[in-house]
Amino acid sequence: MAxxxxxxxxxxxxxxxxxxxxxxLFIFVAFVCTRVLSNPLLSDSTSRNQTFRPRHELQKLKRIxxxxxxxxxxxxxxxxxxxGDLIDCVLSHLQPAFDHPLLKGQKPLEPxxxxxxxGSMNSTGNGxxxxxxxxxxxxxxxxxxxxxRTTEKDVLRADSIRRFGRRIRRxxxxxxxxSDHEHAVAFVNGDQYYGAKASINVWMPRVTDQxxxxxxxxxxxxxxxxxxxxxxxxxxxxxxxxxxxxxPRFFTYWTTDAYxxxxxxxxxxSGFVQINNKIAIGAAISPRSSYNSRQFDIGIMIxxxxxxxxxxxxxxxGLLVGxxxxxxxxxxxSHASMIQFGGEIVNTKSMGYHTSTQMGSGHFADEGxxxxxxxxxxxxxxxxxxxxxxxxxxxxxxHPNCYDIKAGKNNVWGNYFYYGGPGRNSxxx
Numbered sequence: 001m002a003x004x005x006x007x008x009x010x011x012x013x014x015x016x017x018x019x020x021x022x023x024x025l026f027i028f029v030a031f032v033c034t035r036v037l038s039n040p041l042l043s044d045s046t047s048r049n050q051t052f053r054p055r056h057e058l059q060k061l062k063r064i065x066x067x068x069x070x071x072x073x074x075x076x077x078x079x080x081x082x083x084g085d086l087i088d089c090v091l092s093h094l095q096p097a098f099d100h101p102l103l104k105g106q107k108p109l110e111p112x113x114x115x116x117x118x119g120s121m122n123s124t125g126n127g128x129x130x131x132x133x134x135x136x137x138x139x140x141x142x143x144x145x146x147x148x149r150t151t152e153k154d155v156l157r158a159d160s161i162r163r164f165g166r167r168i169r170r171x172x173x174x175x176x177x178x179s180d181h182e183h184a185v186a187f188v189n190g191d192q193y194y195g196a197k198a199s200i201n202v203w204m205p206r207v208t209d210q211x212x213x214x215x216x217x218x219x220x221x222x223x224x225x226x227x228x229x230x231x232x233x234x235x236x237x238x239x240x241x242x243x244x245x246x247x248p249r250f251f252t253y254w255t256t257d258a259y260x261x262x263x264x265x266x267x268x269x270s271g272f273v274q275i276n277n278k279i280a281i282g283a284a285i286s287p288r289s290s291y292n293s294r295q296f297d298i299g300i301m302i303x304x305x306x307x308x309x310x311x312x313x314x315x316x317x318g319l320l321v322g323x324x325x326x327x328x329x330x331x332x333x334s335h336a337s338m339i340q341f342g343g344e345i346v347n348t349k350s351m352g353y354h355t356s357t358q359m360g361s362g363h364f365a366d367e368g369x370x371x372x373x374x375x376x377x378x379x380x381x382x383x384x385x386x387x388x389x390x391x392x393x394x395x396x397x398x399h400p401n402c403y404d405i406k407a408g409k410n411n412v413w414g415n416y417f418y419y420g421g422p423g424r425n426s427x428x429x
Contacts, residue, residue: 165268185342195303195381360420
């Protein structure tokens, strides 16, 4: 649940920088425009292309509509959100996950045992968490799950149906500084991890290009940083390409082959099994934080069920959203080897210089509470299904003049950090 937080943090610890690889590095496809020369010898072929172009467009639209029929399941009820979203209430056993061959004919599992030491997210609720239900006051009926309806416009904003809802890229780079993805993150590695938990401050950062995004999330990672990378991810993001607007939205992602062919955002492929009728993955979060005013955050916890081995997701104060079946993964079938928290943006340099897309609140970490965005109460889950504090937390800001990070620890927030920045400025040209 989005929650109001009035606690500020006073103590800080020194930053331990480590240039380890960051998993989310994928390449956006450039659009290449070709110019047809005005040559009489080309007139016939030109006219033929003009004749066939509408047919090509019609074929493309037909493919998109067939795709939408597959992914948008029959609804027993539809709720209109003020941001333009349509939220379909779909019978839980008909959700996209059950298109998977290994899930066909099954029903969602019962909730697992939560990790030991798990209580509230140390926050006070204020009534709202997502725009669609806050505005309407409606929820989906029991036995259904709310799913944001995908539209033709959503798919047309992507390069192709294949790329829609996915982070498809060519190869995996170890050198994050050469990528168009920039990060300010905290991470732990060198042990076996069975989950993680944090409260994440929610803002509405400016994203200046349709093909850029700004996100704040938790990563559960295993495998090498080659083609076998496994990740489970959850948090909030602003992505005009995926959603068509600039609202911060609750999202999930998974991959088992370094973002090449497997996995997707939210429920845009078969994989994640939702069990909750109150949370729509991909829907706008409300309320949001304001500069030098009230602050709101969301609690995220991901952990591996010791009994069945699936990875479960909790949102807010105790709302179980659903789970990623363990068979989706290779390395994550056993445990994670790295946990990462923080922010990421895409810098396309579409104007020839660094983007002004903001990370977090759009302000640097030094500004502190009420101005800079934060993660607080960072914990990991150990082999005994117990939540424990972090040890040996590393920090990485790969473009610190554009976006930075500063960590601390106290009795109220435990391990925490501030992070983010404005992007382009005098020190980030």
